[in-house]
Amino acid sequence: MLQMNVPKSFWSYDILIDVYIINCLPNHFLDFKSSFGVLQVTSPDLSHLKVFGFSYFMHLSSSQRDKLDSRATKCIFLGYSQTQKGYKCDDPSLKKMYVLRDVRFIEDIPYFSATS
Numbered sequence: 001m002l003q004m005n006v007p008k009s010f011w012s013y014d015i016l017i018d019v020y021i022i023n024c025l026p027n028h029f030l031d032f033k034s035s036f037g038v039l040q041v042t043s044p045d046l047s048h049l050k051v052f053g054f055s056y057f058m059h060l061s062s063s064q065r066d067k068l069d070s071r072a073t074k075c076i077f078l079g080y081s082q083t084q085k086g087y088k089c090d091d092p093s094l095k096k097m098y099v100l101r102d103v104r105f106i107e108d109i110p111y112f113s114a115t116s
Contacts, residue, residue, distance in 0.1 A: 004052075004053040004110050004112060005110065005112040005113065006052075006053045006112055007112070010053070010076070010078060010090075013052070013078040013079045013088065014052050014053075014079075016079050016080075016082075017052055017079045017080070020079070020080055021049065022035075023035040023036050024036055024044045024046060024049075048080075050077055050087070050105055050107065051077070051107055052077060052078070052079070053076065053077065053110055053111060053112065054077055054105065054106065054107050054108075054109065054110055054111060055074055055075070055076070055077075055105075055106045055109050055110070055111045056074075056075055056077055056087075056089070056103045056104060056105040056106060057072040057073065057074055057075070057103065057104045057106070058072060058073060058075050058089050058091070058098060058100050058102070058103050059071060059072055059100075059102050059103075060072060060073055072104075073091055073093060073094070074111075075089040075090060075091050075098075075103075075111075076089070076090045076091075076092070076111045076112075077089065077105070077111075078090050078097070081099040084099060085101060086099040086100050086101045087099070087100055087101070087103055089103065
């Protein structure tokens with residue numbers, strides 16, 4: 001978190017991601033099954049896991065933008081939704097949080113720079 005220069009106001013989202021990942025990983029107390037695997041009978045798919053604090057672009061619908069505005073905006077990845085399938089997105093320019101599935105991740109560029 002410190003190396004990514006993530007502000008402390010976003011650290012609570014990282015704790016939720018940590019709990020989510022712990023519940024997806026095998027546990028020796030459960031005969032090397034995950035907590036989700038015990039509850040859902042099948043093992044969870046881990047291909048959707050992403051790195052916290054990196055940038056991604058979310059698609060803006062036509063109701064959220066004007067004709068000459070860009071169709072995507074840069075957001076901060078904050079985690080996974082607990083109620084639906086999607087990624088939590090914070091858009092600092094609009095000061096809103098979204099849960100979206102249609103996003104494009106850029107996992108080599110952190111959102112927060114060392115100067116912010």
